[in-house]
Amino acid sequence: MTTQTGMDLLRFATAGSVDDGKSTLIGRLLMDSKSIFEDQLEAVEATSQSKGYDYTDLALLTDGLRSEREQGITIDVAYRYFATPNRKFIIADTPGHVQYTRNMVTGASTADLGLVLVDARQGLTEQSRRHAVILSLLRVPHLVLAVNKMDLVDFSEEVFERIYAEFTQFATKLNVPDLQVIPISALQGDNVVNRSEKMPWYSGPTLMYHLEHVHVASDRDMVDVRFPVQYVIRPKSDDFHDYRGYGGQVAGGILKPGDEVVVLPSGMTTRISGIDLFDREIPEAFPPMSVTVHLEDDVDVSRGDMIARVKNAPTPSQDIDAMVCWMTNQPLRPRQKLAIKHTTRTGRALVKDIQYRLDVNTLHRDQESQELNLNEIGRVQLRTTVPLLCDPYSKNRTTGSFILIDEATGITVGAGMING
Amino acid sequence: MSQTYADYRLSQLDQLEAESIHIFREVASEFEKPVLMFSGGKDSIVMLRLAEKAFYPAKIPFPVLQVDTGYDFPEVLSCRDSWVDRLGVRLIVASVEQAIADGIVVDDGKTSRNRLQIGTLLHAIEENGFTAAFGGGRRDEEKARAKERVYSHRDEFGQWDPKMQRPELWSLYNGRLHEGEHMRIFPISNWTELDIWDYIGREGIEIPSIYFSHQRSVFERDGMLLSQSEYNPLREGETAAERTVRFRTVGDLTLTGCVESTASTIDEIIEEVAVARVTERGATRGDDRFSEAAMEDRKKEGYF
Structure with missing residues (x-):
């Protein structure tokens, strides 16, 4: 039988526009892993035919909304799923155009790996540079540059090496802990699942091999204990009369019964007396487990508090310095007040200053800019009504991130990554 | 480290x-x-x-x-x-x-x-x-x-x-x-x-018996096998027959089709789903078929 018990999970984000072959590549990954069903393929073939295409447009598989199909473009993030015997994959498939930067930021926020596609004939473009910058800002730990359409440059090693060198040069300006550059032809399948016979000069992994084997378990912070309290469990039943447990998802470090811990922001210290996973006591908990933690002392703990180690705890702060991606039409300006959600804590935030706007194509910092428009990213100073129990985003993507909400409309208008 | x-x-x-x-x-x-x-x-x-x-x-x-x-x-x-x-x-x-x-x-x-x-x-x-x-x-x-x-x-x-x-x-x-x-x-x-089936198997939890293979009187309509019932009167030209079937989804019984299957355990269902070539909704849900x-x-x- 097929059992998934031992399987692990890789979330990856792709970005691209109509011409760079992204849909073809995703279509191929799905087809070659037998994740496209006959009825889905038939529907796409029928639509392609009725539109008068002489090929099956695999983009129709992912363009799920009527408006997207009508306009022939991807607007929103689509999530796609496939699995090989050892790993399940979640693809966050995002649009590539600059006017959809916020969608790409959204897709990248949960990704372990980012896949940037370039057309071998064109080499690096503004768009591919922008994608790499966004993935690096979102601290996606693994980056793959797939040099596509190698069939159209006669599988030339020289072309590949030139793009490779140009990209590595550019990547020195970014935070890219792990980079893999792979020459492929998504259309013909070279180096996607099967090793290409036409590029004997390439000795690295195929794309699928790399996706299956890239090591992601150690990307999470296993050192600094961070447990945002999400929900206090008090059964108030006869069987569990004195039961009091703190439900939450481990954001960092390894928690064990007996550990001396501090509860923030109160600063009270106590010990972990037990950790439950449903009806079972477990010896330790680590990210991203959702568990219930019990403390030795009856200290006052509620939602929004954080459990950390006594000698390794975040400093509560109301002054936040962060990179913010702005996601709505009304620009972000100093003096603006917004709601902020960070881990399980909610408060209000005042925009103190916009230090600069980052040009995501060139990395140029525009310090003249006094506002952030839709899809722009900049460095922003905030003052919050409640202290945030935060870490630098570079250290922990859970305790280092927040969202900004417009209090009047209730819409999510900004995404922030805390500097430090 | x-x-x-x-x-x-x-x-x-x-x-x-x-x-x-x-x-x-x-x-x-x-x-x-x-x-x-x-x-x-x-x-x-x-x-x-x-x-x-x-x-x-x-x-x-x-x-x-x-x-x-x-x-x-x-x-x-x-x-x-x-x-x-x-x-x-x-x-x-x-x-x-x-x-x-x-x-x-x-x-x-x-x-x-x-x-x-x-x-x-x-x-x-x-x-x-x-x-x-x-x-x-x-x-x-x-x-x-x-x-x-x-x-x-x-x-x-x-x-x-x-x-x-x-x-x-x-x-x-x-x-x-x-x-x-x-x-x-x-x-x-x-x-x-x-994932859903793996989890049901792992947790050993109860699900409706119609997910498992059973004998049922069914008839064909629009390429689907529907259950014969008082709510689902046969139309002209339709005939019901006893078949060995199971359901992949459950919904309104007038619209939810079943598939011929002998899978009678979770493991057998997982095996069947793993090699299925048609989505569960495409195969068995009349409600999703009307338009793209x-x-x-x-x-x-x-x-x-």
């Missing part, structure tokens, strides 16, 4: 479970009046199991809502009752027949019960003042769902606006609502059909 920590890894099923539990707890914390929409199908049973785990040993802190089409499989209703009894949760049944009788929805004889569920459901949500309704939708099911958020906003009319979806980043969910609006919550968005955007259109109106 990293070699030591490499041992600390969660299987993908455990990661999915952890994510779903996080969502349940988040909603229970931030919404005044959540409710779990329960169809009796495998996905909503997995949701109940996850909710049970999220709040254990406390009871699930919200009720369960079922929209009774009047055409439900009796096996599904008895499984529902057994779950509700065991968990001690409050069950609210919103009946389509009652909604027709009360004039909330109009049965013109042409509209399917599936479609009439929409008005019945929205009425039940409004009448009870529910602000968040958990649904068992999965993104792998259908392409409109593939783009839907975990927290999916509904306006005062219960409608979904796919162009106005809120960005959803990290695991930071935005549950802000205005008066009269509500949120649909999809805690198993990232699960696939195979059938699901998107129903979702906009307020469907599950």
Whole structure:
């Protein structure tokens, strides 16, 4: 039988526009892993035919909304799923155009790996540079540059090496802990699942091999204990009369019964007396487990508090310095007040200053800019009504991130990554 | 260092479970009046199991809502009752027949019960003042769902606006609502059909017997095998025959087809699903077949 018990999970984000072959590549990954069903393929073939295409447009598989199909473009993030015997994959498939930067930021926020596609004939473009910058800002730990359409440059090693060198040069300006550059032809399948016979000069992994084997378990912070309290469990039943447990998802470090811990922001210290996973006591908990933690002392703990180690705890702060991606039409300006959600804590935030706007194509910092428009990213100073129990985003993507909400409309208008 | 920590890894099923539990707890914390929409199908049973785990040993802190089409499989209703009894949760049944009788929805004889569920459901949500309704939708099911958020906003009319979806980043969910609006919550968005079966197998939990192979009197309509019943009279030219079948999805029995199968254990079902070449909705759901955007259109109106 097929059992998934031992399987692990890789979330990856792709970005691209109509011409760079992204849909073809995703279509191929799905087809070659037998994740496209006959009825889905038939529907796409029928639509392609009725539109008068002489090929099956695999983009129709992912363009799920009527408006997207009508306009022939991807607007929103689509999530796609496939699995090989050892790993399940979640693809966050995002649009590539600059006017959809916020969608790409959204897709990248949960990704372990980012896949940037370039057309071998064109080499690096503004768009591919922008994608790499966004993935690096979102601290996606693994980056793959797939040099596509190698069939159209006669599988030339020289072309590949030139793009490779140009990209590595550019990547020195970014935070890219792990980079893999792979020459492929998504259309013909070279180096996607099967090793290409036409590029004997390439000795690295195929794309699928790399996706299956890239090591992601150690990307999470296993050192600094961070447990945002999400929900206090008090059964108030006869069987569990004195039961009091703190439900939450481990954001960092390894928690064990007996550990001396501090509860923030109160600063009270106590010990972990037990950790439950449903009806079972477990010896330790680590990210991203959702568990219930019990403390030795009856200290006052509620939602929004954080459990950390006594000698390794975040400093509560109301002054936040962060990179913010702005996601709505009304620009972000100093003096603006917004709601902020960070881990399980909610408060209000005042925009103190916009230090600069980052040009995501060139990395140029525009310090003249006094506002952030839709899809722009900049460095922003905030003052919050409640202290945030935060870490630098570079250290922990859970305790280092927040969202900004417009209090009047209730819409999510900004995404922030805390500097430090 | 990293070699030591490499041992600390969660299987993908455990990661999915952890994510779903996080969502349940988040909603229970931030919404005044959540409710779990329960169809009796495998996905909503997995949701109940996850909710049970999220709040254990406390009871699930919200009720369960079922929209009774009047055409439900009796096996599904008895499984529902057994779950509700065991968990001690409050069950609210919103009946389509009652909604027709009360004039909330109009049965013109042409509209399917599936479609009439929409008005019945929205009425039940409004009448009870529910602000968040958990649904068992999965993104792998259908392409409109593939783009839907975990927290999916509904306006005062219960409608979904796919162009106005809120960005959803990290695991930071935005549950802000205005008066009269509500949120649909999809805690198993990232699960696939195979994940659901693996989890049911791993947890050893009860599901309706019609998911397993059994003898049933069925007939063919529009390329689907439908169950013979008083609600499903045979049309001219249709003949019923005894076959060995099972259901891949459960819904309104006049629209939900079964497949010929001898899979009588979870392991056999997993084996079958792993090699299936047609999606579960494509194979067995008449309601999704009407147009390319059938699901998107129903979702906009307020469907599950």
